[in-house]
Amino acid sequence: TVTAIREAPAGGFEVDIRPTDKAGRRHVRILRAGQVVLAAGAYGTQLLLHEMRDTETLPHISPRLGALTRTNSEALVGASTYRTPVDFTRGVAITSSFYPNAHTHIEPVRYGKGSNSMGLMSLPFQVPGTGRLPRWLRHLGVAVRHPIVFVRTLAVLPHWSERTIIALVMQSHDNSLRAFRKRGRFGGRGRLTSRPTDKRQNPTWIPEGQEVAELLADSIDGTPGGTISQLFDIPMTAHFLGGCPIGATSDQGVVDPYHRLHGYPDLHVVDGSAVSANL
Structure with missing residues (x-):
């Protein structure tokens, strides 16, 4: 790590690893190099750069660090069946995809046998993200009306x-978050967290995703579902991108x-943190 x-005093960089x-x-061991990728x-790249800037180890890192952090404008939905015998784990994880419209891309996904801990993040039923009542309360109402299914x-x-198929819903809309480093209570490196931006925010509900989850449930005689974070209108993503935007100057990009x-031309960022758009 x-x-x-x-x-380094003599030029180049010193890299601490352990x-x-x-x-x-x-x-800790120290490596020395003229250029570092x-x-x-x-x-990982964002967290390291945030820490180096916050501690003034590399103080000239652009203030744009963390801007245009992307999630692929994503939602994870799916369906589970309690019918037996059935085993959806057999086969390749992702074999197909389709576009219900020009901005939405959906991939059916299967998880390997034994990946049941993922189910702890899942939530039965799909509840629209619009309505006068809080989403968690409307979800509770659905569970009360259908206790046996729940x-x-x-x-x-x-x-x-073995009994669940996930639909990974991704959109190419131009929305983003601002990521920043939050220091730990007891020191350490801290962690990355995020906040919404003033621009277009990430969706907390994608209607196309709900429709696909319901169709998927019908096809396997099951129940549509999503992730537990949807109770509180918090989007979840499997594709964390961006945060080191590309720009001609440090005022425009990292x-x-x-x-x-910028500020350190012998340091190169070559990974998903430089991806500047939802894919």
Whole structure:
């Protein structure tokens, strides 16, 4: 694990690394290089750069860091069946996709046998994101009106991966979040969190996704569902992107068109954090 990057007195950079399963300075080794490529994925690269800027280790990192963080404008929906015997785990995870409209892309996904812990994030029933009452309250009302279906769906959890098909709903709309580093209470690296921007915000409900979940449930004689975060209108994503936008200057982006970090041209960002749009 890379824990720090700083400019070396003689030029180039010093990179602190340690075994991922060990903490403490005594496990740290220092590597030296003239140029460094950051490719830790959108989350890992952003977190490291935020920490280096916040601690003034690399103080010239652009203030645009964290801007245009993307989620693929995404929703995870699906359907579960309590009918037996059935096993949806057999086969390739993703084999097809379709576009219900020009901006929406949906992929049916199957999880491998034993991936049942994913079911703890799932939620039976689909409730529209619009309405006068809070979404969690309307969802509770559906569960009260259909108690047998609700209990049967919960009983699926021990075999969730075998009896569930997920529909990954993605949109190419131009919406984003602003990511920033939140320091831990007891020190440490902290974590990334986010807040909505003044521009178009991520959707908390995608009507096309609900329709597909209901059609999927009909086809497998099951119950449509989503993720537990939808109770509170919090979107969930499997595709964390962006946060290091490309721009001609540090006022416009974190990296230049050649993926060199503004202020540190020998640092290069080459991963999903430089993806500047929902795909």
